[in-house]
Amino acid sequence: GAGVSQSPSNKVTEKGKDVELRCDPISGHTALYWYRQSLGQGLEFLIYFQGNSAPDKSGLPSDRFSAERTGGSVSTLTIQRTQQEDSAVYLCASSFLGGSGANVLTFGAGSRLTVL
Amino acid sequence: QQQVKQSPQSLIVQKGGISIINCAYENTAFDYFPWYQQFPGKGPALLIAIRPDVSEKKEGRFTISFNKSAKQFSLHIMDSQPGDSATYFCAARALRGSTLGRLYFGRGTQLTVWP
Numbered sequence: 001g002a003g004v005s006q007s008p009s010n011k012v013t014e015k016g017k018d019v020e021l022r023c024d025p026i027s028g029h030t031a032l033y034w035y036r037q038s039l040g041q042g043l044e045f046l047i048y049f050q051g052n053s054a055p056d057k058s059g060l061p062s063d064r065f066s067a068e069r070t071g072g073s074v075s076t077l078t079i080q081r082t083q084q085e086d087s088a089v090y091l092c093a094s095s096f097l098g099g100s101g102a103n104v105l106t107f108g109a110g111s112r113l114t115v116l
Numbered sequence: 117q118q119q120v121k122q123s124p125q126s127l128i129v130q131k132g133g134i135s136i137i138n139c140a141y142e143n144t145a146f147d148y149f150p151w152y153q154q155f156p157g158k159g160p161a162l163l164i165a166i167r168p169d170v171s172e173k174k175e176g177r178f179t180i181s182f183n184k185s186a187k188q189f190s191l192h193i194m195d196s197q198p199g200d201s202a203t204y205f206c207a208a209r210a211l212r213g214s215t216l217g218r219l220y221f222g223r224g225t226q227l228t229v230w231p
Contacts, residue, residue, distance in 0.1 A: 045221075
């Protein structure tokens with residue numbers, strides 16, 4: 001597509017439920033990133049995919065968080081047993097690997113998660 | 117710990133004035149420094165970026181100044197306009213080594229330009 005697409009744009013869930021957030025990157029972008037944005041906390045790195053593998057998942061805050069990427073394209077971030085502190089905007093970004101475009105991350109509009 | 121430190125947290129500037137946002141880093145493996153601009157309800161978008169082999173880069177009203185020895189870089193917005201009101205993030209990335217691919221962001225600066 002023309003840009004990075006994320007769904008849902010808004011999700012309200014009850015504490016303890018599982019949620020799945022989806023990211024559809026720009027076609028041809030081999031690198032995909034998940035960040036979390038909380039009020040006043042900037043952008044917190046979660047995980048980075050190169051193709052379907054995740055060479056850096058050091059930012060995942062707990063084992064309740066997991067992510068996968070299939071076909072070198074769509075990625076899903078799953079949060080199990082959600083907690084109120086998981087409330088944030090989850091941003092996905094993609095980029096080329098290699099060449100002058102490797103440095104430019106294109107972000108989606110984010111998925112706003114509210115855990116009641 | 118915060119790999120990139122950004123200040124101020126918020127900034128109010130009169131229309132036509134100069135907005136200045138500062139960032140500092142410690143990791144000498146960083147060799148790419150972008151600035152991102154974010155409007156409410158949108159994802160951050162690349163504004164301007166610099167490599168440490170130059171001390172300044174200018175694109176229109178936006179200028180990055182880079183001081184490699186001090187490990188500091190700053191964004192200057194000349195002739196600030198109300199449409200520049202947004203949150204600005206500085207960032208840094210290592211283009212080699214084990215952290216390849218990871219962009220470290222500052223906490224952001226909320227800029228308000230009054231008409």
